[in-house]
Amino acid sequence: MATYKKRGGRPKTKVEQQTKLEEDSATAEVFNTLDEGANKAEQWVADNQKYIFGVIGLIALGILGYLAYQTYVQEPKEAKAMNEMFQAQNYWEQAMTATENDSLFNLALKGGNGQYGFEEIISKYGGTDAGNMARYYAGIAYLQTGDYRKAIESLDGFSATDEILAPQAKGGIGDAFAALGEFGDALNYYKQAADLNTNDYTTPKYLLKAGKAAIESGNYSEAAQLLARIKENFPDSPFVDEAQIFLGQAEAMQ
Known part of the structure; x- marks a missing residue:
């Protein structure tokens, strides 16, 4: 390593001197550029x-x-x-x-x-x-x-983001569509209600309603999938027995 690279070292040969001059020039150019940028920024602010x-x-x-x-x-x-x-x-x-x-x-x-x-x-x-x-x-x-x-x-x-009210609002829309005989829309909202905030009450409740709406709209395969989720994921739910009845119906109609 050249001695001028060390702290306090000085370039000895012409090549080293030239290299040192170039490095000093590049460093000075960088600082000049920074100074110019700072001056321009200050002027713009002013x-x-x-x-x-x-x-x-x-x-x-x-x-x-x-x-x-x-x-x-x-x-x-x-x-x-x-x-x-x-x-x-x-x-x-x-x-x-x-x-x-x-x-x-x-x-x-x-x-x-x-x-x-x-x-x-x-x-x-x-x-x-x-x-x-x-x-x-x-x-x-x-x-x-x-x-x-x-x-x-x-x-x-x-x-709403409430764990119970939010699904019940979606489920209420599903109930309204079901009462109007529009089971495709009812199915869509029941599925939203079931999956909105997973819990042991509203999720199986609206999976059951979704399964029924799917049967009414002729989507027997989807109905079977929805109803099977109740037994698989919520075996202690009060809706599980009714879900089993409609699951058998959906499977028989596929």
């Missing part, structure tokens, strides 16, 4: 500082505006919507356990005693969590009273 500060200001205003909206508009609106929905929810819960329940479901939907029903909650507070829940409640109420198209529309607009 020339555009009004624009830069304007953008920063707009971003800050946007953040402050969002926080103010959440604090002074959205949160009070959420609280008011929940309060307004209390009576409608009460009617709905009574209807779910009553024998004669159409009038209670209608009160839940339309309102009563000067209180809003779910339809009004959805209309006035659609962008709130309460408005979203009102779509679920309304969808089930429409389903129970035979207004299947409205049930589909309302449940389709409901958004």
